[in-house]
Amino acid sequence: MIMEITIVRTLLSILGITLVVGLNAVFVVWLERKVAGHMQYRLGPTEVGPAGLLQTVADGLKLVSKQIIFPRSADTPIFILAPIICLVPVFVALLPVPFSENIQAHELDVGLLLVIALGLLNTLGILLAGWGCDNKYALLGASRAVAQILAYKIPLLLCILPIILLSGTFSLREIVVAQDHSLWFALYQPVAFLIYLVAITMETNRSPFDFAEAESELVAGFHTEYSGMMFSLFFLAEYTYMFVAAAIASVLFLGGWLGPFFPGPVWMLLKIYFFLFLMMWFRWTFPRVRVDQMLSFGWKILLPISLLNFLLTAGVMAAL
Amino acid sequence: MSIIETALHDVNVTVEAQDYQQSGIHAQAEIQAEQLKSVCRALHSFCFFLETVTAVDNLSTETMQGVWFFNHYRQSARFKVVIETGRNNPVFPSIGAIYPGAVWHERETGEFFGIVYDGSKDSRCLLLPEDVTFHPLRKDFKRPEQQIAGIH
């Protein structure tokens, strides 16, 4: 009996996560194009479906039906593996994300650690993509992605640590519960919140930190040689990764599903899309930062500030 | 005394004033090939900028004119330098060492007219493909359709 419940639960979780990933991709891509359009005196997609909502579906169908071109000199196993390695971890990273008190695929005591660890695998996928297709632009893009990883990952972790100190748990669900009877952690930790915002923009390779795929410099960066469905896997991974990063941000800093009037999932999605909108706003406003500027920004500004912030929090916590 | 004459005071060339309203050129000098480098050095030290390097192929007189245009940023002083030589295998001295921008102009003029710029660091084709064997701006060049139809 317990066995059967577990199987049903697992199947439901997989179905749920796939639905979230698929619907999110359709919606976020549409939203991004609409946001970009209105920022640029345009309308964005209008033709397919109501207000162009089904445009992404049409684009997806086109991408699926296209031929996948394998470069002759590519390392084919790595070439095929790379987009999969990019996509699978973000699926798994959705497991411990709580959408309300009782909507969660899997409660884990170390949910936060799992998400952070899986976030690193994304870069492995990019590295494999850049190496496997034997293209100089792709290799440069991949090497940029790897070079920047420590510059944002350490400040990111140092921003999460004060939250763990405040809530005393690694479980994403417990972190939200801890904010139920106090203020949201963004108000306790404004510095960590801002640095986290910058760091997830870097982590998801979004403009102004999109130099792994910098169009004007590297054509398309690490996915220059990818076409059709393999390209759209990278695309899907990027948008899902944005979704995960935004979900973690709202759990850590904005009290997850907590909020008045509306039910939990609505609040959770509102907060997630608030972060996604912020990332779109960055992308369509700023020019691209140079690689070395980003590295020195990460190492010389973000890292010391987040370290100080962490030490200060720890000191205050110890004194209290 | 114009800035051109001042600049070329120490170089032994005759500067002829031109009708600017009619031709757009302030002065012109016909010089010998050996004098070109010293003229250019004098002009460069007076901050004349190089407008272009080109040539005119005169089929009737069997001569090839090398033409250099200089001008000045601070005042209007277009100066044309001319060297005349025979049409067959014309050679002019390169001024790429004095005016680095001249290298591209010389590469272009060289491939169009079949001129050799002596002492140039870079004599590859610039605009034409690297394997061309013809020089399209020479007056005896025939376009492919002219060659086929036998018209002149």
Added chain:
Amino acid sequence: MFDSQTAATYNLETVGDQENDFILNLGPQHPGTHGVLRVVLHMDGEYILSADPVLGYGHRMQEKIAETLTYTQVLPYMARMDYLSALSYNQAWVCLVEKMCGYEVPRRAEYIRVLTTELNRISSHFLWFGAFLLDLGAFTPFLHAFEDREKILDLLETLTGSRLTYCFFRFGGVGADVDSVFLKGAQDFVDHMRSHLASYHDLVTGNVIFQERTRDVGVILPFDTWGYGLTGPVLRGSGEKYDVRLREPYSIYPELDFEIPVEQTGDCLARYLVRLQEIEESLNIIEQTIAGMPEGPIRSKVPKIIKPPEGEATMSVETPRGELMIYAVSDGSKIPYRVKYRVPSFANLSIFSKMAKGQLLADALAVLGSLDLVIPEVDR
């Protein structure tokens, strides 16, 4: 990855330890080169050790074409060289022929020429603005600039009939007269841009990332300017106040009141600021020509067959990219004996390999963007 034979073919320096170096073919199809420019780069990681631009992918032998056509037939080809400032090229050719033949131009025609050329200059600078920001990775300013550029194209379309490759000027005049609707449209555009240009500065100029990306990047020292024959905003960004409209005034420019913007630092930011100020100055010029537009004919009588007397002449005009000089030799027939186009982008690009040395790839593309190149003009 590093092949010394290729390096020798492409004039790349083979310096130091070549184990980790590689050669990167930037172009001829690359989003950062805006056209069919190819640059062969010898790189060490992200750093460029040496660069060699390879030209000629858009070469059409314009000078030979000009030697086979009559003076009138050459005129439409002008717009095909620099398709972003077709009217400046129009002006250079008609002024050259008028100078050689001694044709008179009515004053109204001169005013219309200046008015349309300056509109064309602004539209060219808008396109550069968008493309330059695209090189820096910002997409939105591109479409903002295109929105305003569209207004100019619509305006010029009503007058000239074409949107990009104008063939509007005639020997001794212009092709069509302006009406009050056009003048009102131009005045409305000036008023709109006066207020709207501030949003460009809000969106881009004040941005920290933009300033960091352009300040002290790709500095052109004053000493290099005359050696490479630089002209236009590229030169004026390095502190030299040279503008053909000022030094060798043509048309009605001596009567107009406008400034030549100059910046001293010589970096990408200086070139950017010079061009944005030029947009403002062009707005001033447009306003003055609208206000002072005289009545009268728009074309003087010129012969049907144009046969300039034997001799030679040069004519230079200021295009948005710098000094365009056309040198023509006439043998007294109706076909030019020799035509030489001295194009500004060609000289401005020739300094690129010197500037790219030791730069990061991202900076080199910013420099390339700041030179404002039109490749069909370079290749002709």
